[in-house]
Amino acid sequence: MPSRPDRALVLTALICFFGLQSCTNQTKQTLRIGAIPDQNPERLNRLYGLLSTELSKELNVPVRYKAVTNYPAAVSAFRTDSLDLVWFGGLTGVQARLQKPGAEVIAQRDIDAKFTSVFIANTKSGIKPLKNKSELQQLNGKRFTFGSESSTSGRLMPQHFLQQAGVQMNDFSGGKPGFSGSHDATIALVQSGSFDAGALNESVWKSARKNGRIDPAKVKVIWRTPPYADYHWLAQPNLDKKFGDGFTEKLKYTLTGLKKSSKSQAKILELFGASSFVDADQNQYITIETIGRQLGKIQ
Amino acid sequence: MSRLSPTPPILSLLPALALLPVLISILISFHNGGATLLWEFICAAVHPSIQAEVVQSAFRGIQITFSTALLSWSLSSIFGICLGIASARVVWETFLGKSWPATVIRRLLAIPRSIHELLWGLLLLQMVGLSPWVAIVAIVIPYTSLVARVVSDQLDTKDRRALKGLKQAGAGSSSALITALGPAMGPVLLSYVGYRLECALRGATVLGVFGLGGIGTDLQLALQSLQFHDVWTALWLLAAVMFSLEQILSLIRGYFKLSKNGIWQITTILIVLLILCALSIPWLNAVDIDLGEPLHWSPLPLPTFYELIDAIHTLPWIQLISSTMLLTVLAAGIAIGTPPLAMMLWPSQLGIAIQRIIWGLLRLMPTPLTALFLMLFSKPSLAVAALALGAHNIGVMGRLLKEGLDQQSDNHLKALSAAGAGTRSAWLYGCFSGQSRSYLAYAAYRTDVILRETVVVGMVGGTGLGWQLIESLGSFNWAQVIVLIAVFTALTLIGEAITDRLRYHWTGSTKKLPMVVDLQS
The missing domain is CATH 3.40.190.10 (Periplasmic binding protein-like II)
Structure with a gap:
């Protein structure tokens, strides 16, 4: 009669075998x-x-x-x-x-082909809608957030236009901009007042407005960028x-x-x-x- | 005349001073919009979302995280025990009569340990693409080395008289080793390996936050889109799992303490590890994680020598290294000083019970999420990063202190109270002083862990080597990534050497690990 350790060993081996077996499923061309x-x-x-x-x-x-x-x-x-x-x-x-x-x-x-970003601001921040690009200077010393670090419409192009207007990244309050992580988060953080202003993809902004997720008393568009692909x-x-x-x-x-x-x-x-x-x-x-x-x- | 120097109990409280600059700088940048969000977040705790979709997703997430943790934990424990034996001096001396191979293996094993699992994860992601193995291997690499270190340290500090006796009596090398050292290793392995499972669960959650799947991903996405009700669904689920795990493990530890048969314990541990390892694979398959999917191996393009030199020249090293150090010191100060300070200020039964719950919540919340959360009402800064990192480690240190205190007798406390000392000083000198040396020794070790963990919150402070690493990975600048990892590794190795000295200083000359080993991480 097999001893207890022997049986335990056989059982362990069996369980291990079935475990590995289930790991080798064939995958179809998907x-x-x-x-x-x-x-x-x-x-x-x-x-x-x-x-x-x-x-x-x-x-x-x-x-x-x-x-x-x-x-x-x-x-x-x-x-x-x-x-x-x-x-x-x-x-x-x-x-x-x-x-x-x-x-x-x-x-x-x-x-x-002709995509745009919008700059938005909290209504209490005192930032006024811009007449031209150079007025982005208003954002100096404000709490400002981009979206994700690698986003084109939430970081790259907005940063490009800011630099064209002479606003450097260390001009923002705190010495650097924030990165909210996504366009939706940018809207929420500016609307809540966590940041005075932010920049995001206009298409996301439009759909958020359509779905009633934006309170016009709290957040408004201050500038739309020129188009880019x-x-x-x-x-x-x-x-x-x-x-x-x-x-x-x-x-x-x-x-x-x-x-x-x-x-x-x-x-x-x-x-x-x-x-x-x-x-x-x-x-x-x-x-x-x-x-x-x-x-x-x-x- | 003897020189005046602070006593260990006071020395453990002093680091809490780090709280001052951190809290002041966070309070200054606190603003109204944040207060609304904070309130919403707190209210959501009692109303977690119970929508079918959210609950299902969180339930699937926790299964992925848990089975990933289980698989990586069992693999790393098995490898770690083997490598630990291979890097123990006593083993080599018994077989070959010399110990240098052990030293070589030990040195080599320090490298995988010095890099945080998150970095392993991000690097592996670059090399093999989206695969469930990324998260698993990322945890296995550093954990194997951590387990190996503890195993070999334990083997080398055991009393060798029995071993010598057996050898002289003519026993074979391997049977002498097993008979002489095996039984004592049982309880140590049991409690340490058990504790690693809790760590693996936390590690797997953090990897999820960085996009490697599981409950961490759910938490991150929900918090990022400010769906606080969904955040709490995932958090409560995670809390339930972590709490039950901690309870089950401590029950098992208690049960095994009664048994004196170390060899039997080791055999049981190994069998349980193998079974759990095997069971976690079909479990992962059941939640639609296909481990059989082929890996898409694509090695990183190796940078040229010129590119490496260029990377060394372009990065602001002084600023990067100094902010990493500052972050470590502040976070470690908060983590070390707060638990004894809180216990001293509020040593009543109720106070301790509330502190236990708070420390539990702090341990539960993955560090990067605490940081993201703090940023909702504060500016991104080094202070936020330090507080987030410190808070998580308060949870670990607080638990350790509580368990250490529970194990000692309260005679001194009673004596001091009876002699008329105030509650607080009685606690400090009657209760805490018995533990303060080992607490400090453990704190030195924890500082090491915190230095490695700075990479997790670097992105929040926008400072330090961690931030730069993630930024360089995001712009696919491999030369910078390689140089940064080399510097970070060197820094953690130096840190480890320094904290090792401190540890030995506080625990006396013995090279034994401080306190209950089961709370090493």
């Missing part, structure tokens, strides 16, 4: 999509859930959305081939493309090899073909804050690359 986390997570999950279903239906491959919680992680995930198709901001898209030669800009929203879809160079010839073209066609006339597609476009997706080209982002280099975000 299109893995991702996005920079520029809005609140519930919204992102809903949006990309719908988009995955739609893409899967149109392209006939399984599609999976993988959430990423910070901007550089999205870039790294693209560089390391953990994601096939990513919704990037201007700066992150350029960073990702530089690290992954051959990656293809495949589409952007109708609003992205921002968000876009970036695809891995190897998609045709992975999913069959012509897949990248088909993907481009499907995205730009999303229409408001279909009910499910209209919902996706609405959540993206766009009327449609249009063709995009990497040359649109040369300015962003130059500014990114000036501000040290691209080496």
Whole structure:
């Protein structure tokens, strides 16, 4: 008869075996999509859930959305081939493309070619709406917040315009600006008075206003920036090899073909804050690359 | 005439002075908008969100965090015990008659330990992309080395007479080692390894805050979009899990204390580790974390020599290093001085009970979240970073002090009170003085941990090596990342050497680890 330690040993070995067994599941060829986390997570999950279903239906491959919680992680995930198709901001898209030669800009929203940021201020801060860029000087000595550090519309372009107006980062109260982490957080922190002013993506601002999340008595827009090119879809160079010839073209066609006339597609476009997706080209982002280099975000 | 010097009890209270500059600078920048948010946050504690989506997501998150912690803990404990034996001088001396290989292994093991698990996580993320293994391996690397250090320290400080006797009587090397040192190692391993699980749970939560999945991610996203009700759903869930874990572990410790069979304890620990390790894999699979997914190995582009030199020249080293040191000193001061100060000021039963709850809450809240939270009503500054880092460690030091005090007899306290001393001085000299030396020794060790942890709050203060590292990672400047990690490693190794000296100074000449080993982190 086996002794107690023997039985324990056999049992341990069995459990270990089954544990390892369950670890070696086969994975199918799945299109893995991702996005920079520029809005609140519930919204992102809903949006990309719908988009995955739609893409899967149109392209006939399984599609999976993988959430990423910070901007550089999205870039790294693209560089390391953990994601096939990513919704990037201007700066992150350029960073990702530089690290992954051959990656293809495949589409952007109708609003992205001429995108804008807004500067907002708490009504008690005493900051008045600006007549021109040079009046950004008013922000000297105020508590000011950007969104995420690697955000194009929440940091890069606003910082660029501030510097053009002669406002340096150490001119803000406390010697440096804050980084709220996201556009939604910027609205909340300026509205609550934690910061006197902040800058964010105008499309997020508009949708927050539409959803009644903004109290006009507490926070107002003080300036809208000149337009620049921002968000876009970036695809891995190897998609045709992975999913069959012509897949990248088909993907481009499907995205730009999303229409408001279909009910499910209209919902996706609405959540993206766009009327449609249009063709995009990497040359649109040369300015962003130059500014990114000036501000040290691209080496 | 003997030189006047502060006694250990007073010396443990002095660091609390760090609270003054920190609190003053935070109060100055406090503003009205913040008060509203603070109030909302407090109110939300009694009304956590019970929406199905939020609860489901938090429930899935806690499972991911817990099973990640379980897997990385069991792996690191197994590796750590093996490496600990391999780096013990006594083992090499028994087998080969010389101890230098142990010293070499020990030195090498100091490097993985000197880098915080968060940094390992961020680096691995760059190299293998989004994979559940990133969080697991990030915890396994430093924890293995920590366990190994404790195991080898313990083996080397054990009484060797029995071992010598057995050897002289002709016993084989391995059986002599097991018979002579094994039984005494049982309880030590049990309590220390158990404690590492609590640490792994906290570590896995922090990794989540930085986007590596689990409940930390839920907390971070909810706090960032100011959904306080959702924050509390996740926090209460985390609290429940942490509290039950602490209770279960202390029950197990109590149960095993009765048994005297050390070898049996070690065998049980190893079997339990293997089983839990094996069970956590299907558990992770069940919550849709696929460990079988292939890794996308892409090594970082190696910077050239010229780029490295350039990185050394461009970074403001004096400012980076001095702010890191200042942050460490302030946070350590707060963490070391506050628990005994609070206990001295409020030594009644009720006071102690309330303090225990507060320390528990402080331990629960991941440091970067405390910092983010403080920033809602204060400007980002070094003071905020120091307070956040200090607060978490108050939780750890407070618990340690309480457990240490519970184990000693209260004869001195009674004697002093009976002799007419005031409650506070009676507590200080009757109760605390018995523990103050080992408390200080542990505090020295904790300062080390705090130095490593500065990287977690660097982003908040916008200062120090931690901030610069995360900024350089964000701009994908590999040359800077490499140089910064090298400097940070060197700094923590120097810090470790200094605090080791202090520790030996306060615990006498013995090289034994101070106090109950089970509270080492």
